[in-house]
Amino acid sequence: DAGITQSPRHKVTETGTPVTLRCHQTENHRYMYWYRQDPGHGLRLIHYSYGVKDTDKGEVSDGYSVSRSKTEDFLLTLESATSSQTSVYFCAISLEQGGNTQYFGPGTRLTVL
Amino acid sequence: EDQVTQSPEALRLQEGESSSLNCSYTVSGLRGLFWYRQDPGKGPEFLFTLYSAGEEKEKERLKATLTKKESFLHITAPKPEDSATYLCAGVMDSSYKLIFGSGTRLLVRP
Numbered sequence: 001d002a003g004i005t006q007s008p009r010h011k012v013t014e015t016g017t018p019v020t021l022r023c024h025q026t027e028n029h030r031y032m033y034w035y036r037q038d039p040g041h042g043l044r045l046i047h048y049s050y051g052v053k054d055t056d057k058g059e060v061s062d063g064y065s066v067s068r069s070k071t072e073d074f075l076l077t078l079e080s081a082t083s084s085q086t087s088v089y090f091c092a093i094s095l096e097q098g099g100n101t102q103y104f105g106p107g108t109r110l111t112v113l
Numbered sequence: 114e115d116q117v118t119q120s121p122e123a124l125r126l127q128e129g130e131s132s133s134l135n136c137s138y139t140v141s142g143l144r145g146l147f148w149y150r151q152d153p154g155k156g157p158e159f160l161f162t163l164y165s166a167g168e169e170k171e172k173e174r175l176k177a178t179l180t181k182k183e184s185f186l187h188i189t190a191p192k193p194e195d196s197a198t199y200l201c202a203g204v205m206d207s208s209y210k211l212i213f214g215s216g217t218r219l220l221v222r223p
Contacts, residue, residue: 004156042213043157043200058210090156101147102211104156 003027004105006091012111019078021108023091032074033092033102034058034066036085043090049074081112115140117203119214126221129190134217136201137183146184147211148177149200157200160186191221 003026013019023032034046035058045058047066055066063085065077078085091105120135138146145164149157161170163179170177174195176187186199198218202211 040215042215043202043211044213045210100145101159101162103159104149106156107154 006105006108010109019081021076023074025093029093031094034076035090036087083112086112117212117214119217123218131189134186138203140203145204147202151198193221193223196221
């Protein structure tokens with residue numbers, strides 16, 4: 001295992017409520033990523049971080065924000081959850097960007113009613 | 114547009130029946146091609162990285178190859194435990210972004 005944990009692993013919430021997902025790594029990797037996985041779309045990048053307090057948007061960032069105050073933690077926040085954000089969310093880490101391998105966490109299944 | 118396409122979407126094999134999964138890409142300046150295995154309810158598990166055309170890598174019953182337009186994941190004499198979804202992804206030169214295909218669902222029957 002790549003030393004990545006995600007919490008919670010499952011969550012059911014209602015439309016309009018804020019939700020925060022946590023990714024924790026013990027590998028001291030610089031780069032961290034948040035993806036969502038949906039049938040027919042594969043894995044799509046939401047946001048990524050290239051260091052403490054350094055983040056940038058991915059291809060599906062609308063409705064999501066992130067924060068990274070420590071190397072080991074990367075938080076994904078849905079400010080006001082919508083049903084379209086029902087998905088499985090994966091965190092990934094890599095030592096470097098670009099051609100360097102990304103290792104994935106176990107995922108969080110989020111259902112927005 | 115950079116794109117990764119996997120085929121077939123699903124594949125059923127008998128135990129011991131060898132086959133190949135295809136990953137074609139139109140990623141400009143490909144810097145790396147990655148293969149992952151994903152079991153139901155779990156995160157993708159890294160298998161291989163290929164960096165240049167002609168490169169091959171092997172792990173147990175799996176062998177990954179890369180050409181200038183596509184990659185193949187060859188499965189030799191598969192076992193039921195090889196059943197999973199196999200994902201490929203490409204990364205462009207000087208980019209952070211992994212572009213994933215939709216995956217191939219492999220079922221190996223005993």
